[in-house]
Each structure stands twice: as C-alpha cells, then as structure tokens.
Amino acid sequence: MTSPIAHFNGELLPLDQIRISPLDRGFIFGDGVYEVIPAYGGRLLRAxxxxxxxxxSMDEIGLxxxxxxxxWIAEVNRLLAHHPGNQSVYVxxxxxxxxxxxxxxxKGLVPTVFMMVSPLATPSAEMVEKGVACVSARDFRWEKCHIKSTSLLGNVLARQISADAGATETILFRDGWLTEAAASNVFIVKDGAVxxxxxxxxxxxxxxxELLTDLAREGKxxxxxxxxxxxEVRAADEIWLSSSTKEVLAVTTLDGKPVGAGVPGPVFRRMHALFQEYKARLSAASAVAD
Ligand SMILES: Cc1ncc(COP(=O)(O)O)c(C=O)c1O
Structure with a gap:
C-alpha cells in the first residue's frame, strides 16, 4: 500500500518519508499542541x-x-486535495x-509543523442506536486541560482504563465534580434539561x-x-459524549449500571438529528460552492 500524503514543514510528501529529529521538543517533552478537524467531502467542519x-493553545504555551x-486553512486544503471523502485532519x-x-x-526555535489525514471513523449506526458503555475514574490529569497539548499521557492512561474494561470512554471526576472524558466532552440530561x-x-x-451548545439553542x-x-451524573436520565470524531453519542451504561432506561434517550435522539441536519447543511453549502 502506498503511504498517504502528509504535510511536514510546508512540504507535501508520503507519510513514511517524514523524518523528525529525536531532539524535537515534541518528541522529548511533548512540548507541542494539536488539533483534530473533521472534513466531510472535502469541507472542513468549523475550521x-x-x-x-x-x-x-499556542498563546498558553508561548509558541x-x-x-x-x-x-492554516489554505495549508489544510492543499493537503485535503489529496484525500477525497470524509477525513480526519490531524495538525x-x-x-x-x-x-x-x-x-x-x-529562544528563536522554528516550530515543527506536521499534518496527516486519515479516514474519518464516525460512530457506527449500531453505536448510535444502542449507545456505548463507559467507566469512570478520578481525573488525575494536570491543571491545564484547556490546552490541547500533545502531552497526552494522562489522557492515554485514562482512556486505557476503559479500553481494558471493553468500554468506549472513561468519564472523569475531579474532587467529586464531572470534568470530561479521556478524549471527549460529557453532557448529562435530567428531566429534559441538558x-x-x-x-x-x-x-x-x-x-x-460548542457546536452542540449552538444546536441546543437553535433546537430550543x-x-x-x-x-x-x-x-448527578450517576442519577442522570441521559449521558452523552461529544468529540470531532464521535460527534454525539449516548452513554447507556456507566460502570456497568444502566444510564436512565439503558437506551439512548429522547433528548439524545433530538440532538443527534440536529447534528446530522447541520452536517447535511454543510454538504449542501459545499455543493453550491463547488
Ligand atoms: C480531552 C478531550 N476533551 C474533549 C474533546 C472534544 O473536543 P472536540 O469536540 O474539539 O473534538 C477531545 C477531543 O479529542 C479531547 O481529547
């Protein structure tokens, strides 16, 4: 199989030909930041x-x-031209x-820029229909989780807890309060309120x-x-996960116990429909622009 085209410091070249110095601070310290952007039919979502x-993130770390x-958008589009269909862009x-x-x-270092594209793996119809299992853990990560840092060891170890349990995500609590999940945000629904x-x-x-916040407002x-x-999470009627690749997904068991009725709830179904309509609008706008 030929190696997919990726971007390295302004150059487009096969992924397997990219060479990164072992002294790169990203490699040595995880001293870097990143983004994951979904693209539907060549059109970036919320670029x-x-x-x-x-x-x-760069401002937070002084980069x-x-x-x-x-x-950035021009650089990503140059790369995406090599990757038709629905894709996930890693920057x-x-x-x-x-x-x-x-x-x-x-002082005076030149940042290393790397981008690659892989097929966007959105949740299967079965995951949407049946929901997914999650487990919970103490949020043992650092105090700057708002930075989208490549130093992801805390998130990796958190996610592994659910992987080992055969679950989709690890929902995290810090001092008794919900934060998020290892690689997703978390929403709850109680008595119809999100x-x-x-x-x-x-x-x-x-x-x-943020997109779900906008869609919730639009959908009243x-x-x-x-x-x-x-x-409150443990007593919620519904729990959802959200991320660029998961879109919005219902959690139907938490630590082996059913969430609400143990099936994706009505508010989830509404939000999922709003999300799919939003994507359809995006594709229609892209067809007009093409
Ligand atoms: C820790 C964490 N929280 C939340 C998210 C969701 O962010 P986004 O919706 O921008 O993908 C991610 C995405 O990977 C994440 O890693």
Missing part, C-alpha cells in the same frame, strides 16, 4: 473555530504561530528542534461541545453550563 483554539487562520505544532535537551525553552461542565482549565473546550432545548456533581 476557524479549530484554528482559533490552536491559537489559544509563535507560523500561520494565520486563513493560512500538530511543536516548539521545534533545539541543539540539546534542556527543559528551559530556548447540562455541560463549565468551560474552565479542567476541560478541553471541544469544538463539538433547555441547556445549562454549570458545575455537575458526580452524584
């Missing part, structure tokens, strides 16, 4: 929001952005390659989270952003 978040938002910027390993950040955890440094503010759902106690 500006993703690159604005990349800017916020100069090599591109404007429009520059990573690290602090670059210093002459030696040192925690202290040297709630999401606050947009603070304990969660990554998902682009899908009751929606609140507020601290959510662990007990």
């Amino acid at each position: 500006r929001e993703h690159f604005n978040r990349l800017q916020r 100069a952005n090599p591109h404007s938002v429009d520059g 990573q910027v690290t602090r670059g390659v210093p002459p030696k390993r040192d925690h202290v950040i040297p 709630a999401a955890a606050p947009q603070d440094e304990h969660i990554l503010l998902g682009i899908t989270y 759902l009751r929606f609140d952003v507020r601290p959510i106690a662990e007990a």
